Amino acid sequence: MSDVDLLRHLRLFVAVAEEGHFGHAADQLGMTQPPVSQGVRRLEDKLGVTLLTRTARGVGLTPAGAELLPRAVALLADAARFTEDAQRHRDAHTELRIGVVPQLPTWHLASIVDGVRRDGARAVTTVASTVELVGAVTSGQLDCAVVHHPALVHPLECGAVVKLPTEFLVPAGRPVQRFAHLRDLSLATAPRNHNTAAWDLLVDSLRAKGLDPDVVPAPTDRETVAAVAAGGAFGLTADPDLRAPGVDRVALGGEEFHLRVRLAWRAPAPDLCRAVENALTGALHAVR
C-alpha cells in the first residue's frame, strides 16, 4: 500500500469510526457501502491490526483503533493543510492577502487595492490592530500589512516609513488655535495594546506640548468621531475626507502628529509588495 493509498484508506476508517456505521459513513463519503467496508478491511490487513469491532449493534473501536484514530485524524488534517498551502503558493501570483490598520484612510486602502489590481492580481483585505497584523503576517495568514510605526515588527521586514498628514478633530464650535485650548478634553485614540510604542509616542508628543490628557479608547476613526461629537474629547485623523456633524477639523502642531505607517512582510518579500508600497506612497502624493 503506497502512502497516498494510506491517506485514502485512513479517510474511510475515520468516517466509519465517527459515524459508527458503515452505511452512514458511505453516505457521508458519497460512496456505496461495499468499497468502504472492503477498504477498511484492506487497511487492517496491511497494518496487521484490527481497528474496528463489527457487531450486530454497530461498529466500535478496538483499543488499537481507539489509540490510532486521533493520529489518523491529525494526518488527514495535516494533508488538508498541505493541500491548502500548496494552493496558496499557486495563487500567490494572483492573490495578495493584505492587512491594514483601521486608521489608514479609506482612500489609501482603495488606492492599494486598485494598485494590486492594476498589477494583475486581487487584494483580499483584513483590517486589524498593528499587534494582530504583525502576528498574522508572521504566521503566514497574511502576505503583508500596513502597520503603525514605531512598532515591534520582529521578525518581519519593513519598507520605508510613510507619513500621512493628520488633523485634530475637536468638538464643533470650539475655538482651537493652540494646544492649550484642548486642555480640558480627553484624548480619543486606539487602545494602547493595539501598539504600545506608537501609543506611547503620541502621548509623549502631547505631553511635550503641555497636554496630559486622560485617554478614552477609540479603536477606529468611527469611535473617535463619536467621542469628539459627544463633546468631551479630541482625536486625530489621517482621513482627509472625514467630516461629521458636531466635529470640527483643526490643523495643529507639526509633523510629529502625522500618522506613520509602513509595509511589513515576511522575507522573502512577496512580488506584489512593490505594487502596494508604490500605491501607498503614490496615494499620499495624490491626496496632497
Add this chain to the structure above:
Amino acid sequence: MPSVEQRIRDTFRDAGAAGWLHAVPVVEAPNREVAVGADDQVVMASVYKLPLLVALCQRFAKGTLAPTATVRVHPRSGSPGPTGVAAFQDPVTLSWRDLAASMIAVSDNAAADVILGEVGLAAVHETLTDCGLTGTKVVGGQADVEAALVRDTGATSAAEAFALLADNDQALTVSAYDPAFASATTARDMTSLLSQVWQDAVVTPEQCAYMRRLMALQVWPHRVRAGFPYAGVEIGGKTGTIGAIRNEVAVVTFPGETPVAVAIFTYAARADAALPAVDTAIGECARLAVTELRSGRW
C-alpha cells in the same frame, strides 16, 4: 499565573521593545536558569567594555602592564562622550587602574578607546576564547562604532548621526544595530562571563575582586538597579546603550544569598534617545528573573 518567561516577554512588549534575557545563580553547577532568547545574537554596545576589562586585568595579572603605571589621555583625540575623561577639555594623566574605573563606573568612551589601544583586539579575542564565550565577538571600540554610524547614515559627524538615529520618521537599518556587523554576544555568554568573574575564575582572585569593585561603582540607577530598591541588595553591573539599543549585564546579591547573574539586551521600536519605559522594563525583567532564582526563596 503565567510563567516567569511569559511575564518577562509581556513586560518587554509593553515597553515597546524586543528583549533577550538570561539569568543564572552564581554557583559551581547551576541547575536552574531563566532564559528568553538567551542564545540569540544581540548587539553589545558598551557591554563590550566588560570583556575588555577582563583582558586588561589579565595583563595586570601577568605583570606585563602595571596597574599603577600612568597614561596621558587627550580627551579630544578619542571618542566624544558625556562622561569621564571623554567629557573633559584638557589632557589628564592617570593610572591604568583608575582609567579602567572610569571606563566601568561611568562608561567613559575615551578611557575605553585608550585601553583598547593598549590591550588590542587580539587580546580581547583571546580572553573570549579563554572564557569559552563562543557566541561573542568584539569588532572594535566606540571610535569604530561612530565611524560606522557616520558612514551608514551619510551624516557628517557623530552628533548628526545620533540625531538621525533618534528620528521616529525613519526606521534606519544601521550596522550598529545588526549583530552580524557590530560587537555582539548572547545573553547566556554574558552571564557565563559574570559568573566566572564572581567565582574568581577568569584571572587571579585579586583581579576578580578589583573587577567586582568597579562594577559595583557603576553609577546608573535606572535599569537593573531600579528593579531592586531594597536595602542591602548589592548590584555590580555594566550598561550598554546606542540609539534604540539598551542593555545591562549585572550580578544581583541579596544579603546572605547566592548571587544571581542576569544579562538583558533590548532593542526598542521607538528611536527616541530617552525611553524611560524601556529602562524601567529592564529593571522589572531583572527582578522577575532574579526572584525566580533567589536561594533565599527556597
